Structure formats: C-alpha cells, structure tokens
Amino acid sequence: MIKTASPLVVFDLDQTLLNKQSQLSGYTLQTLRAMDYAGIHYTIATGRSYLSAATILKDHTFSLPQIYTNGVVTWCPTKEHFSFDNSLTFPETTLALKALETDSATPFISAMDDNHQRYLFHGEFKNTTEQRMLERFSKLKGAEVLPMSQMPSQLHITNISMIGPTLDIENAAYKIAKLPHLIAYYGQAVERGDFSWIDIHHTDASKGAAISKLKQQLDLDSVICFGDGDNDLSMFAIADECYAPANAKPQIKDAATAVIGHHDDDGVARFLREKFSL
8 A cells, every 4th residue: 555645734923824913813713624625634833822821722732743942942742742842051051141141131931840830030120111012921821930049950941032122132142153062043033023032942943844754753754844044944944844834034034945825815825725626
C-alpha cells in the first residue's frame, strides 16, 4: 500500500492566522474544524507565551503539541506537559538586562518552574504602558508577578521583554546583536505608536528548530507553514512550502513560496480551503 503524504501545517498567530482584533474569526474556526474532519495535522508556532495565547485560542482545541515563545516552549496537551529548548542561563540573562538598561523602560523576565507555574519578574516601572501590561498579566490564571529581586535560580528563563520608546528599543536591539547566544526580535507596539517592543531569546531557540523536532516526533512527511515576520524565517527555511499573507514584511514575502490573502481577510483560511478542498 502506498503511504498517503502527511504534512504538518504550522501557523503563526498574530498578523497571520488571527484577524486585526487578534482573534480567530468564525470563518477561520470553521476551516480549522474542517481540517480536523479531513484528518489534516496542524499546530501553531508563535512568539506569544502560552498564557498570552490561551485566551485567544479558547474557542478551538489544538490537539497537537504547540510551540510558544519562538520555539523555547512546547506544550503537549495530551500529556499536559511543557518541554523547554534552549532556555536562557543566568549569565546570559544578566548580559541582556545590562543591554536593556534605559531610563524610559524596564525589562520583564518570563520564567517557568518544573510544576508549570509561570512567573513574570520586573524592575521599577518607568512608563504607564508597561504598568498596564503587568496588570493584565497579573490577572491571568497560573501566573505570578514578582519583583526581580525575588527571582530564584531554579527556573526555566524563557525570554526577556520590554516595551518603551522606539529609539531606546532599537538601541537595545543593536546591543543585543553584539552579545553571544542572544537574539532579539522587535517591532512597533500596538499600545502606542511611538513605542516598540523587544523580545530576547537564546539564539538556538527558533520556530524552525522546534517544528523540525515535532515533525520527526509525529513521523510526518513535510511542513507547510504560514507567517508574516522575521521570527518566521527559521520555519520558512525548514518548510517544504511556506506562505506569507499580503500584510507580511517584504523580506518574508521574498522568502515565501507564494503570497496569499491579507490576515484580516481570512487569507490563511481561504487558502487552506482551496488547497485541501475543504
């Protein structure tokens, strides 16, 4: 008997699978359920943390392992287990914090212990935007917000983030680029037009590496992925097919197999329905 090809379909969330309200539209939800019915394997690979994505994904069950924090964390829903790849060490964290020093913003350290308790450690607040973000995080179930001075050493440090004036964020990214074992992604903040965000991880952590590992574990034949930003290039590099929505950055479109519809027009879902005859 000839084996039927079994691809792994992988979605970025923001600006890709989600609409401009950062939601799964009704049309997209129907499409995902049609994929379930057709037996198509799919999952997500996002820069968001598990907690940040939880409320967004509450209306749909993703049954396969899901990749969070740009490949640092993988959540297996059937085993209810987190696995960690390339967390930051304390020396690496110290170097990153030094590079992030500014009078206008304070960094947040995201971490998790072996019992799946999530933590966010922070310094002294320096702008109202970061205060509002921290207030939102503190309301999430399973999350604990503590001063940086209370951070213990036996934790998985997944990433370091900060939000502040764009010039300060760009300067921080420039400094991070010169440090060993660290990589930074940054972009304009949704909360304020003159602010940007930055997210720092270990250089060996990537969506592409995590997807390759998952593909092997699931014994699937190929990878089809969808993404719009710089942190998606690693999965484009390992994919057999990669697609960028019309709103993607120019360099992402250049790397893609093809450019599809805009994320706020259900571009991914419409493409999937046509490709898989859903």
